[in-house]
Amino acid sequence: MAKVKYVYDPEKLAYRKIKPRKARKFGYFALFLVASALFGFLCFVVLLNTSYFETPKDRMMAREIDNMKINYAILNKRLEALNETLNDLEDRDNNVYRAYFNSAPIDEELRKGKVPAKNRYKELEGYNNSDLVINTAKKLDLMANQMVFQSKSLDEIVKLAKGKEKLLAAIPAIQPVKNEELKQMASGYGYRSDPFTKVRKFHKGMDFSARTGTPIYATGDGVVERADASLSGYGNHIEIRHGYGYKTLYAHLSKYKAKPGQRVKRGDIIGYVGSTGRSEAPHLHYEVYQNGKVVNPLNFYYGSISAKEYVVISQIANQENQSLD
CATH class of the missing domain: 2.70.70.10 (Glucose Permease (Domain IIA))
Structure with a gap:
């Protein structure tokens, strides 16, 4: 029940009841509706940015992102292992194969090839995991350069080996007649x-x-x-x-x-x-x-x-x- 208000009338020397105006009532009601709508909108925005209001699609995308992070981490470990193997092959190429065939070793900087341009990875920037993706892309490009160069180097080693094999076969290396008890x-x-x-x-x-x-x-x-x-x-x-x-x-x-x-x-x-x-x-x-x-x-x-x-x-x-x- 609404509270009844009174005001003193000096002319009549009596209290009279105050009757509220309909327009004011409507204004109060409209103000209440606006305030309620604004409060509800703010609550909705807050909920959208919390895990309590995730849709199934959002949860699926979040899982995919987590899986991608794990896969990138595994990929980087494999790249490191392959890089160690490649470095070992390069070391043997310089210090074993080329030394055996009396060929000059290859400079380390020459093996790595040209450094990729800075804008090569520009399209990968601006994402939450850009650093991870760019770092992996750089490793792949570096290894690709090294592998191409190493492949060419091994082709050269094969040619040297074939030449060495022919040389060893051509050098006069036996007696022209059989040596029986060294009497000949x-x-x-x-x-x-x-x-x-x-x-x-x-x-x-x-x-x-x-x-x-x-x-x-x-x-x-x-x-x-x-x-x-x-x-x-x-x-x-x-x-x-x-x-x-x-x-x-x-x-x-x-x-x-x-x-x-x-x-x-x-x-x-x-x-x-x-x-x-x-x-x-x-x-x-x-x-x-x-x-x-x-x-x-x-x-x-x-x-x-x-x-x-x-x-x-x-x-x-x-x-x-x-x-x-």
Whole structure:
């Protein structure tokens, strides 16, 4: 029940009841409605920014964001592990592979490539997790640069390895005749007595005493450059061009089993021992050339004899005896 108010009337010397106006009542009511609406709106805004008023869609998006954060963290750990592996490969590339093939190491800054431009990641800015996303993107770009460069480097290593393999196969590395109990060595490289003039002169190769018809073997991979008797004193002889500056000569053959232009492998039979040309007895005269200069063949037998055998052959070869040609 509404409270009744009175006012004193001096003319009538009595109290009279105050009757409220309808307009004022309506104003109070309208003001109440406006205040209520404003208060309700403020409460609604507050609730929207709290977890108490989340929609199912909001909760799903929040879970997706949390999952993305976890996935990015896992991805970064995997990137770090891959980066360690890549760094290890780069270290082996510089300090093992390139060292083995006598190739200069690659500078660290060159491996990383060009630094990405600053505006490259501009489209990733402005988000709640921009730092995480940009950091991951930078790591990926850096690793991509390193992997591309490392791939090219490994291609180069493969080429070096193939070249090294061919080089090792081409170097004269075995004796041109089989060495049975070291009895076939007749004369070595250096000054020896000429069998015909008895004058001391330089002997450019090694003589292997053997029966006529004993097989002669190519001492390294190469191409037969000559198989004739055109050189004075050498009789029937064969020259093999091995490449990489190496050439070998086999003289006084009884017959050939290789012809000019033929490609041979180390260990292939190219001819047979004889005594043609300026020769005192059946034997093979063998010479090795490196970059156009004649060298001691004794230094190239590592592929067919042991260290102990090398010492014995070296002692025999260094004796200043008489050569057979």
